[in-house]
Amino acid sequence: MKECLNDYMKQCSTKHDLLEALKSPSRTIYVTVFQGSVLDTIESILSLARNSIEHHQQPIKFILGGSAKPLLFPSLNDPNSTNKISVLLTLLRTIHKCLEEKEVRTIRDIYYSNVELYRNQKKVDYWLSTIVRSFHLPSKEYLNIVPAQKGLCYTTLGINVETDDMQSAIMKDSSVLIPHLKQNSKLTLVEYTDTRLALIVLEKEAVYNKLVDAYSKELQPHNVIIVTGKGYPDFLTRLFLNKLQSFASCIKSWSIYTDADPHGIDIALKYMENDHNPLYKCDLLEYRGVRLCQLLRHKDVQFLELSQRDVSLAIKLLDRLTDSTHCESHLFLIELQRQLFYYKKAEMNAIDKDHFFSH
């Protein structure tokens, strides 16, 4: 004979124990266990979940990798759990489809495919990272999902990109989004003659447009590659610069220009330093400003007060830089100290475009 509630109450001394005893046994699905390929793993996870819910009407429990908590469905305690599981399963199905059809999709694209479910793009990004971590993959590109391109690139020489036997090219004399690259991609410069080749990285898109405009209107004496990450750079822009660094040794001058504020310094450091993954840094870059001292020579520049956020960022950066082994860290240190002491910041737009060609 089956036990009745009275028996359970006798066996369990606390409310918590009683609740545990009354729960129906759940099926545990390990997202962390890798079986053959990513495709197979996802397939088995999806079929396990489908079987439990559709055929056995059995609660399921997902064990995720890293520090993520296990997910329960249905869950009495966590009202968000259902949404989380829906997001996880939908993403797994999307990845499965992408891998199966050998199609590459962007995070933004996935988010817009079901805005009601995902609510914001950050959530998609978060769950994709969780999946990547659970499968012990190095990056999201192994799921055929890439971040939307943000960085822009203009070059006076064509660049060929070779990724896993796929060929693509960056056309010369046109401004394009930086093409998707993988960590094993190869870059080659075409039509390279022995003239000087300079690379300029800019924080602001507006200044980038101004420079590209100037270049396309009149021929400049030497070849140039201009790159902008539009503010804080994404991984792709940084990977692109890193690839140029290793495949285009003919680039003679590497300069980076940012706003004269603590965020500008932080952005420059994002390009130049990366302790976690050396593939996303470009240590040949030289910080060339824009510095407050340069702007102070122009009498018509508008200087803004540092905000509280700027001040705390500057203090944090100063603290970090003093421990840094980067050879140019003392230059950043001096510039940050001056920004703080003058309580001022200024934008790089104020400076004349010829300045950027001067090096």
Next chain:
Amino acid sequence: MSNVFISTANCGKAHDADIFGLSVCNPYTVTCSGDGSIKLWKNNLLDNELPRNNYIRQFVHKTGVHHVEVFHSVERGGNELCIIACVSFSGHIFFYNVDIESGDLNELNLLSPKEDKKSYWAIKWYKSDDSNICHRFAATDVKGSTYVWRFHPFEEELDEEQAQKEKMKREAKARRNGEYVPDKDAEIDSTFRSATVRPHLMLDAEIPAQKPAFATCIDISSSGLIATGFSNGNVVISQLRTLRPIHNFEAFGIQGIEQNSNTVRDVKFSPLGTILAVASDSGSYGCVTMYETEYGERIGSLTVPTHSNQATIGAFAHSGWVFGLSFNSTGEFLASCGYDSKVRVWDVKSRERVSTLNITASDIEEEQEILLEDEHGDSLKFPPVMAVKFINKGVRKGMGSDTNEGLCCVCMDRSVRWFREAGGA
């Protein structure tokens, strides 16, 4: 009338990075720098001695030091105290006790762990000449609050309110009896003779910011006022005893034009506390405005004549930001320094310029100490002057210094320069 200042000593490449602060006390001229250290330059140099060989270096903090203030006083019982306070870019205040005889520096822990957590910016010592009033220490933080501490040099604390009450009682009694009652100072003095020296700070209170803004500078007057300048252009004067704001000088508040940034860079009270001089920005130019402190009236600005009559707000004192102000001991003259690599001395009464010192990097005596450009390759041929201080008569030793006042300034070419008023010996 014009006053002429002549260079008496200088030292190039005094620090490894920009020098941001300067403070002068009797034994030392103290500088602080972005290289994270402070240097105490001996004031009493013999004829053949150079500043380069006569300084004490103390490393403070790796992020750099931007403000330094020295408290030097001979306390009751003949106890000579010299305490240096300095602020690092990380927002911490460091205190050092200087043994004048040996030149040794000992770090002091004067702030409580809770007080130590704030991000401080500007600091100021106030040395009280009245035995019934405590010395004070004040600091501003990056969020705009001003903190005031009472400084007690001895184990026994002076109860300022009680001392005031007793003094008033004594005076009332004296008035009633129509006789003179001698001050009890002598008596107190004897009790303090046996007192143990233990410098410590007691937090008095905080003057909260009216609006969140960077509190850039601070000064305390002998008449019991405390002024805080803000990066948004405001200046607040409060009473030191009650810490209640009594005057509020607002900036023009004009935005969106080049003259928008009226950040206050320095505030200084005249020695008697009747005038407050305020250095603020106007675009990339610098202004100095003077206010009378009793009723908070604006007296006027210090301006150099320009050839343009179209500059309506443009009453400039320097054609660069003004970083420092300093009154001389009598309050007759005010020195200002700025990004235009000039030090100007003004007659306070007539508000006229009496002297201008043009600083160039090549002034430095030792050729190998001249720094013509910084690490970024920016020219320092005309180095901005970061701070200026008047030096009282008799502080710097040497010819003419007993009868004439001097000036000291630090510049962006990492130099320290000392000057003395010419003539009148």
